[in-house]
Amino acid sequence: MPQVRVTGRVTTKSDIFSFGVILMELITGRKALDESQPEESTHLVTWFRRIQLNKELFHKAIDPVISLEEETLTSIGTVAQLAxxxxxxxxxxxxxxxxxxxxxxxxxxxxxxSDPDSDDSYGIDLDMTLPQALKKWQAFEDGDSATSSFLASLSNTQHSIPTRPAGFAESFTSADGR
Structure with missing residues (x-):
C-alpha cells in the first residue's frame, strides 16, 4: 500500500513558529503580514531576521510604545532571540x-x-487573584452600570452551569452510551 504524505498539518513545531511570530509582533508592533509595507518588509519574519542582525536597525524597529531603558532592551533582546x-x-x-x-x-x-501607583493600574494590587482584581475594578468603575453588570455576570458564571442537565437520567453511565 503506498504511503500518503500529509502536508499542511498543524504540529507542535508549527505552534512554536506561530508563537515566535507573536513575539515578533509584540516587539515591533507590526502585523505578521503587512502589505502596506515595502515589498522587502511585507513578511514580518523575513524582515525581523534581517533587522535583528543590525543592533541599530533592531532598536529602531522596536515598538515606540516600549520605553527603551537598558534593562528593557536586554529583555527584548532575549525575547527577540527566542522569537x-x-x-x-x-x-x-x-x-x-x-x-x-x-x-x-x-x-x-x-x-x-514601572509605576505601580499609576492611573493605569486602577489601584489594583498586581499580586491579587483575578476575582479580587475584578471586584476592585468593579468598585473603581462604580458609575458605569454596563461594566458593573458585565463583571457581575462574570463572577456568577461558575454557578450558572448545572452539574447535571434537567431531566438527565440519574442512572445513566458511560456504558449505556456504547
Missing part, C-alpha cells in the same frame, strides 16, 4: 514550547509595571 529560534526555517531547529516558557518565565519578575 528567532521559534521561527527557524527548519522545524527540527525550533525549540519546544517548554523551552520557550522557561525563557519567558525567567523574565517575568522583571516585567512589572
Amino acid at each position: 528567532g529560534y521559534c521561527c527557524a526555517r527548519e522545524p527540527h531547529q525550533r525549540p519546544d514550547m517548554g523551552h520557550a516558557v522557561n525563557v519567558i518565565s525567567s523574565l517575568s519578575e522583571l516585567w512589572k509595571p
Whole structure:
C-alpha cells in the first residue's frame, strides 16, 4: 500500500513558529503580514531576521510604545532571540514550547509595571487573584452600570452551569452510551 504524505498539518513545531511570530509582533508592533509595507518588509519574519542582525536597525524597529531603558532592551533582546529560534526555517531547529516558557518565565519578575501607583493600574494590587482584581475594578468603575453588570455576570458564571442537565437520567453511565 503506498504511503500518503500529509502536508499542511498543524504540529507542535508549527505552534512554536506561530508563537515566535507573536513575539515578533509584540516587539515591533507590526502585523505578521503587512502589505502596506515595502515589498522587502511585507513578511514580518523575513524582515525581523534581517533587522535583528543590525543592533541599530533592531532598536529602531522596536515598538515606540516600549520605553527603551537598558534593562528593557536586554529583555527584548532575549525575547527577540527566542522569537528567532521559534521561527527557524527548519522545524527540527525550533525549540519546544517548554523551552520557550522557561525563557519567558525567567523574565517575568522583571516585567512589572514601572509605576505601580499609576492611573493605569486602577489601584489594583498586581499580586491579587483575578476575582479580587475584578471586584476592585468593579468598585473603581462604580458609575458605569454596563461594566458593573458585565463583571457581575462574570463572577456568577461558575454557578450558572448545572452539574447535571434537567431531566438527565440519574442512572445513566458511560456504558449505556456504547
